[in-house]
Amino acid sequence: MELLRKWLGHPEDIYHLLRFKMGGxxxxxxxxxxxxxxxxxxxxxxxxxxxxxxxxxxxxxxxxxxxxxxxxxxxxxxxxxxxxxxxxxxxxxxxxxxxxxxxxxxxxxxxxxxxxxxxxxxxxxxxxxxxxxxxxxxxxxxxxxxxxxxxxxxxxxxxEKKVDSQSEWDRYCHYVAGLVGIGLSRLFSASELEDPIVGQDTELANSMGLFLQKTNIIRDYLEDQLEGREFWPREVWSRYTKKLSDLTKPENIDMAVQCLNELITNALRHVPDVLTYLSRLKNQSVFNFCAIPQVMAIATLAACYNNKQVFRGVVKIRKGQAVTLMMDATNMQSVKAIMYQYVEEIYQKIPSTDPSSNKTQQIIASIRAMSLPSGPMASRHHYSPIYLSCAMLLAALSWQYLSTISKATEEYVQAGEN
Structure with missing residues (x-):
């Protein structure tokens, strides 16, 4: 019944799950x-x-x-x-x-x-x-x-080296993800499906990888702690606690969330580069390949922002939400609308007392300026009362069927593998 309640609260998920499952x-x-x-x-x-x-x-x-x-x-x-x-x-x-x-x-x-x-x-x-x-x-x-x-x-x-400064965090993420973005971009250009500038602009390509990697590192704090790994930069977390593992202690939860918000703000700095990069792509298959992980990442950061659950368990976007993002992120206008939607969600959650609040507001302002939708925002998620009623009825009739969606599809839309 919990699954049913979730779907009743998000009827658009049901539509996209069915559309996805039935061939979309x-x-x-x-x-x-x-x-x-x-x-x-x-x-x-x-x-x-x-x-x-x-x-x-x-x-x-x-x-x-x-x-x-x-x-x-x-x-x-x-x-x-x-x-x-x-x-x-x-x-x-x-x-x-x-x-x-x-x-x-x-x-x-x-x-x-x-x-x-x-x-x-x-x-x-x-x-x-x-x-x-x-x-x-x-x-x-x-x-x-x-x-x-x-x-x-x-x-x-x-x-044998831990990530200390924020610049070292960028360097580590460059090695494990930024280089992947650079390599992929060079392959796109080498195939001639994309213009040479895509492979030549290594700064933008690097940002594509850093945004994904930082999102994974932020989201996976607890999992990494349990497995003895530490990827959050000491320069940031040492302002909030003596040991990174102490952020899980209930008495430190307020400081832990402030540390989390600062790192999310750091990751959001890459979004303008992501939007510029995606705007250069011409081939549809390349655009889908690049855009889908990025919109999954911004949705994940919005779910993690100011969220104590990051230090208590796993924070994931809904499966239906992820499928919706996959189906929508096929053109630049939709990607901009998605980015706008989720940075607005973050903006609404910024605590006035958060030490990073000014920086978070500033980066969100710059993302807004780049992603203001040309059409009404409701166009992505506008559903008539008749549709909502039908969707809710459909949820009641088909929740058990949808719960058996293939494992491969589920793993894909959980967003964020390496």
Whole structure:
């Protein structure tokens, strides 16, 4: 009944869930014919689906040869990330592996059989991945190899180093996500589906990655604490507590929320760059690929802002809400409207006593200026009384059916995998 009450409170979710389930997902995630691929590529796409059912869907929706380049790019970085995450590998072995990993792309027989990580198959069958990498056009190979090299060096740097300053937070996020944004942008331009400026403007591409990574780090505070990881910058949290873990203590909840709000304000600084970046994209499949994660991120930050639950459990956007965002974020006007909607939601929650309130208001003002919708805001979520009645009736009749929506779809719309 709890699920039913949620849907009755958000009837638009029901409409979009049904629309998505009944075939609307093909607008943003059209199927790819696996029979058109050779054995090596089929294997790579199988690994892609096994290691990331979320990104697998949008990667396979990309147009032309770009799809294969991004698939291989993802698997190469997944292999690199698997080495970084594997705590059973000693540092004297791991550090050289990370730094030299890009060179393994050109060694047909290289593989690593000693990993204990759950995604170790990408290391154990790296010869298949590297073979398909070498089958890519050289322009794609050069991008993937270069980003892999830079990321490996960055990962090695932060293996035994904690994130202290805000500039180091930006640097860490650059290595693990900004470089991905830069690499993807260069691949988009190399495919000629996008103009050269998309790949050349590394500052905007970096911001795309930083906005997603910071959102994940902010949202995942409690999960990271439970697993012994710390990614919040000391420069910020040390103003509120002596130890980052102390933010979970009930007596510190007010200070914890203020710290949270400051970090969200920091992340919001990237939104103007995100809007500028997206406005340059011309290809529909590339636009969907880039826009969907960004609108998921702004919705997640709006849910987290000034929310004590971040320190008590998991904060997630509703599944129906996520599907609605996926279905809507297919053009620039809609993306601007979505950004406007969620920064307004944050603005309405800014406490007058919050130390970051002025900064939060300032960045929201700059986002408003860029995202003011040309049409009425109600156009995205205007539902007539007749529609609302029908939707509520539909909820009562179909809530149990909708609760069985496929696991793959659910994992995709939970927004925020790596």
């Amino acid at each position: 997902y093909r607008v943003v995630m059209p199927r790819m014919d696996p029979d058109s691929l050779g054995l090596g590529l089929r294997t790579c796409y199988r690994y892609l689906n096994q290691t990331s059912r979320s990104f697998a869907a949008v990667i396979q929706a990309l147009d032309g040869e770009l799809r294969h380049a991004v698939c291989i790019f993802y698997l190469v970085l997944r292999a690199l990330d698997t080495i970084e995450d594997d705590m059973t590998i000693s540092l004297d072995i791991k550090v050289p592996m990370l730094i030299e990993f890009h060179s393994y792309l050109y060694q047909p027989e290289w593989k690593y059989m000693e990993s204990k990580e759950k995604h170790r198959q990408v290391l154990e069958d790296f010869p298949t991945i590297s073979m398909e990498f070498r089958n890519l056009a050289k322009v794609y190979q050069d991008v993937i190899s270069d980003i892999c090299h830079k990321m490996g060096v960055g990962m090695a740097e932060f293996l």
